[in-house]
Amino acid sequence: MPLPRPSRHLRLPVGAVLAGACLAALVSAPAEADPPGPTTDRALRSQLEQLVRAPGGPPGVIAVLQRGDSRRILRAGTTDLATGRPVEPTDHMRIASTAKAFSGAVALRLVDRGALGLDDTIGRRLPALPRAWRAVTLRQLLTHTSGLPDYSRSPEFLAILQADPHHRFDSRRLLDFVAGQRLLFRPGSRYQYSNSDNIAVALMAEAVTGVRYEELLRRLVYRPLGLHDTSLPQGFEMPEPYMRGYDVPVQPPAAPEDISELIGASGVWASGGIISTPRDMTRFIRGYAGGALISRATLREQRRWVDGASEPAGPGANKAGAAIFRYTTRCGVVLGHTGNTPGYTQLIAATPDGERSLTFSLTTQVNEATKPQLLKQLREVEENFVCALLRD
Template identity: 70%
Template sequence: MAVRPLSARPARLRGRLRASAVVAVCVAALCPGVADAAAPAEPHDDRRLRQQIEEFVRGPGGPPGVIAVLRRDGSSRVVRAGVADLETGRPPRVDDHMRIASTSKAFNGAVALALVDRGALALDDTLRERLPRLPAAWGAVTLRQLLHHTSGLPDYTEDPAFLDILLDDPRHRFDSRRLLDFVADEPLRFRPGSRYRYSNSDNIAVALMTEAATGTRYERLLRDLVYRPLGLRRTGLPQGHRLPEPYLHGYEVTPPPPEDVSELLSASGVWASGGIVSTPADLTRFVRGYTGGALFGRAVTREQRRWREGASEPAGPGRNKAGLGLFRYETRCGVVLGHTGNFPGYTQLMAATPDGRRSLTFSVTTQINRDLAPDRLERLRAIQEDFVCDLLRDGRRTDGR
């Protein structure tokens, strides 16, 4: 299959950037970590799951590759379809790096809530108190509202000046700590706390608050409060456009032939809102620890799980509700907690039971959301719900508390 070169970027890049808000199968029995391994017979349910993602890959506008990791009862299974790289034809692997897009926001929540647990921050701390350089009109916004996407902050990724820079040079190196300057002259979209509106600006502000509270760079806070405690060895927050080898190549698939957009954009333009690079194995470790109580205590967890109406972007399986840096996905088989994300070349879901004992990561190597591909998004959500049901099979229903 021919692949369009990076230089042949489509004319509709602006629409895609706006929408971003910037067949082989393996079933493995795994030890404490997650790694590819040979397996004997393939269980019947895995054949059914494999068939679904194979059909999704082969269908119109389907992604070149899908890899899902299901972990429960001390073992993991890897179900994959398609390829990680159209040039070589190799299958996706759990140690492949990838852009995790807005699932980075859960890492952002993990840092902030760990600091709340330690008393370095409070959920009712305001931008006026922690970041007085930001516009006075934003001053009453609290950390809680930022994490809940009820702040009313204008989304800098929708700003025409920001988009013009990306169109002129997609690999432009932004000063990540000045991204909110693009909308500093704009008022709040609504009174803080009065409604839900997903905004990439929220998590930039959260990261800046964590730095102001600790005097420590956000990248180091990620390392000390998240990566090290959970044993994440292949996860990081880069500034440039390069991905470490090996990696899942991300593609734009419509119109054909596919175009490799893995390294189209600099991560500096999304930073704490969507810039993290990780692997399916590390993402599995993260979501289990994040929902399972490994990073902060029960009092903070109770605050995190005060749900309100609101969906992740793109929407996850089932009915969505929003917590603090976390979403509740109520499916026909029970509830899982997690986050989704999308970025040119990638669509992500990570989810786990509220105790963290069962988890699912589901990575797709093209961008799918309601603006770009609403029909494919609904098909993807249906497939993800079937994977969640398999994850929860033979277990009691969960209510998400």
Template identity: 65%
Template sequence: MAAASLLTASLVTGAAGPAAAGGGVGAAGGAGAVAGQDGERGLRQRLQELVDRPDGPPGAIAVLRDGERVRVFRAGVAEVGTDRAPRIDDHMRLASASKAFSGAVALRLVDCGLLALDDTLAQRLPALPAAWGAVTLRELLNHTSGLPDYSEAPAFVEQILADPHHVFDSRHLLDFVADQGLEFTPGTQYHYSNSDNIAVALMAEAATGQRYEDLLATEVYRPLGLTGTSLPSGYELPEPYLHGYDVQPPEPPQDVSTRFGASGAWASGGMVSTPRDFSTFAAAWAGGPLISDAARREQRTFVPGASQPAGPGTNRAGLATFEYATRCGAVYGHTGNTAGYTQFGAGTADGRRSVTVSVTEQVNATANPDLLAHLRAVEEDFVCALLSDRPDRRG
């Protein structure tokens, strides 16, 4: 993929084609829920089929979690040219799944009274353009703010093309669109914008006087015991890591794991984690005691809108979370895509179970809609396995 086209759909994880909220997963979908040993073989086969496509990812790993019971499914390799399989403690880029973490920080601050969902940008961040002042924290979290997307600004794109490892001042990413007004009246439309979660993180910093990176540690990593998760500013990944690839057959896969630095994505898409940590977070963010019952009700107030890329089943947007209504039931979580990586992580409403599917190629509707349909079908099969794996059905 040429540098410009890779950048357009990759750096900050937002560009993935139209955000259709509905839609099935196409002919690639499995026939029904899977459980037991035969089902596990079927799940492994589904991952392998994805990897075996000429345009498929070199590696894939999925995790099904039920409390302390963790099952890992993998296909392909962690690095092309080796026989090393993807592992649960390999590092990887979370892309826009990072937005769920900024939501977790924000709602925990709401719970302790340091922020309110009706707080506006004018109140918390008065230095931002006055035209944006009426936008609320709630509207930022569910992508109904109308903020223009800084990652699409010509000056931002030009800087990345000139120096992919450029270290941005993450607190000033919104400066790239500070000369623009809102795209619509806040609260009247859904439009996925990477600017939203930058503003969320800035509001959290303004409310606490602490760096967003430190808030992630105190509000998310430590309570959940996440030891492999971080928000770097550079382009390097901690060892060991899943290598991410640009796949353009018939050319061999090109390693793009470290092509871009993370500072230009920051709270909107710059996080690094492991399949183990991601599955732990996905369960906690979907349900359970990470946030209060009152905050949870607000989190699950949905509007029509899909994550980027769309997840399995029919998508609806809540506060830094999405409902994925599949043929087997609903789960709650987030997706993401960036150069070399695509993520899906979701959990059940009780916070006990989660599913994550991570592949080492950027997959979205702009670059390869057929591959995305196949991936969504695989994700739905794993959701069905998660929801059908009740204690009375275990062998």
């Protein structure tokens, strides 16, 4: 989930999105991807190295491409500027807004079990929330067409975070920051990405089951998919080993600053608080995008596409489904999610059958508001990786 990017003195500017020299020439985007092999891997690794060297680029990056049981790991840079240790697929990291796909997985599994309905409303399941929101449905929350105001843009929320980045929020009361506001638009009438949506999704799941969201994640997602290194904490500490996330200035001479443990997870919770590893995220997206967790009927409902892009935008043309996005590249379609938070940027994607997957992780935050040129370069590189994944 995008949060305010910290300044050089750990200040969190209210105007930053919670969300230099031209870099386009650094990446060659061929009309077609080469067949997989040593030559292709060298070209892809070169593009990762160019990302690391770019102004504001990540100190480290890792990509995991998997076809069936065959896995390729490509990386560049380091996970720790102090030691030079390479990035590993077993390193923990903040997964940012790709956590929204996890809340979608929980909700859709409950839909399959009949505990929730996609047309269930906030008014029915969460009657304590504002009456002005009561017509919003679960489907609209999952597709970011709800109109809920984004709590993470609330001046009060940002002021608390500014004063104490480690502040322990009551995760189940995050929507209180915007409880006095009306909807931004009529539910279902348009798309607008909001971190409030997935908080409400998690609260709905708790309301119908009487089980805490963290336990629902364990029962409905982690265990079925074999995720052993994934968790939703409340604090700011990172489990060892972990990728260090950095604030990297675009302009020298300021040096990168380690902000891995700058912000706690309680203030993002179901919208972006999960910590995982590239290995676990590969397992997750293969199962989630491929429909291993839900029935075909629910899968069809999830894949009703509307105009909308993930944050940051993923490779190619973006469309939004229910807690998943469709990325149409020049080489084909993959389904997945992106995310960005201080110190980290993520893409997880897989083919609609789950047989081929890509997990792409950076150790700095990249989005349209803070590093637009780098984001353009990143999306081109991601598309090249998707092409390498899809080509026979």
